Amino acid sequence: MTTVEQATEIVLAESKDYGTESIYFENALGRVLAEDLKADRDLPPYNRVTMDGIAISFAAFENGIRSFKIIATQAAGETTFEVNHPSECIEIMTGAALPSTTDTVIRYEDLEIKDGIATVQTEAVSKGQSIHLKGIDKSKGDLVAAANQLITPALISMAASVGKSDLLVKQLPKVVIISSGDEVVNIDEMPNAFQIRRSNNYTIKAALQQYCINAEMIHIPDDPVITKQEIKKCLQQYDVIILSGGVSEGKFDYIPKALEENAVKKLFHKVQQRPGKPFWFGKHENGVLVFAFPGNPVSTFMCLRRYFCVWLEQSLGIAKQKMFAALEEDFVFTPALQYFLQVKLNVNDKGQLLAKPVAGNGSGDFANLLDTDAFMELPLEQNNFTKGEVFRVWPFAVNGQW
Helix, strand or coil: CECHHHHHHHHHCCCCCCCEEEEEHHHCCCCEECCCEECCCCECCCCEECCCEEEECHHHHHCCCCEEEEEEEECCCCCCCCCCCCCEEEEECCCCECCCCCCEEEEHHHEEEECCEEEECCCCCCCCCCEECCCCCECCCCEEECCCCECCHHHHHHHHHCCCCEEEEECCCCEEEEEECCCEECCCCCCCCCCEECCHHHHHHHHHHCCCCCCEEEEECCCHHHHHHHHHHHHHHCCEEEEECCCCCCCCCCHHHHHHHCCEEEEEECECEECCCCCEEEEECCCCEEEEECCCHHHHHHHHHHHHHHHHHHHHCCCCCCEEEEECCCEECCCCCEEEEEEEEEECCCCCEEEEECCCCCCCCHHHHHHCCEEEEECCCCCEECCCCEEEEEECCCCCCC
16 A cells, blocks of 8 residues: 555656746735746835934034924925025925935934924934935845745735736646535535535635635536546546545445546555545546545545645645644554544644644544644554654645644
8 A cells, every 4th residue: 555655755746837827916915926026126215214203414413403493394205305504404204205415313202393493302313213224125136035935915015016017926727626426415405314515625625725726616426427528528628636535445436447447547546544545646648637535524635735735835836844743642543554633733832833632533524624723644653642742734724824
């Protein structure tokens, strides 16, 4: 049977660059930047005032002048005014460009203003205070954002600052989610006593939306002919097919045979893990990848997070730091399988990330996912796991938050 490490290696070997596309920067949040962004001018582009107050020449203050005549008031966005005498000042607002004949700003809180005269009430004045100097952040032509990073609100702000209205981003694969089984019905239907509502496909779709992928969804009945036909169509229309259910060894599990009949090469079937042991992975001759997950909800979700998301991140060039946590209590698992334990993460007062095991009712207990926020990967060569031991965790959310 394929080990988790072997399965991971096989899946990641099929990582693929799907190219790039240019999109409007306001629509780029969550996408992966595919170009370096450079400053089109100095940042800030002028000596920018950072406090409301008066602008003076520090030399005048050094020479003992404490009262300054206000000769003009300058707001942000206005042309600068200039002082002509050391005893003059400009009343100036935050964000305004500093007049070239001044070099220091004294805030209102340290002034007394009466009859157009501003008198300094403190001796704690230093040259250049309350000024954000031109080019101190970045010079024209400097790199402000490197390629191969997730586009965040901060990066959107930077793109706007450097006048980059269109951004080159990594192209996303076209994905279809196929659910199967006569036991599942639409969410707006009332199931019979022997049926359930479809949910796995919506789970997968929601998870992919974290990567800005808007996957399409198809449901096929337990019919071998229809199964083969639908998979054949999808192999011509999509880059990736994700299936949920029908990959075990039941009489109505037609997926593996249908994939084989459609010339999809099996790269592995069954992984030495729980949940998700029946996981099937393959590749069509035209390059389409097939991730066929078991139908149990927890199995589907674990395989999606542990394999598909990791493959997608590598394909898009997203670098993620591994996350580890310490077990909050002892745990025992005896089968010779790599176990993905559902845990609740929290941080103690020492800054340590802890993982508390949450008991469930097997791989079909999708309600238990609501009480947990990560899988902890426990090695198959170990059976007893002691409080305080550290293992890798796979958070359910993929955007840097739990």
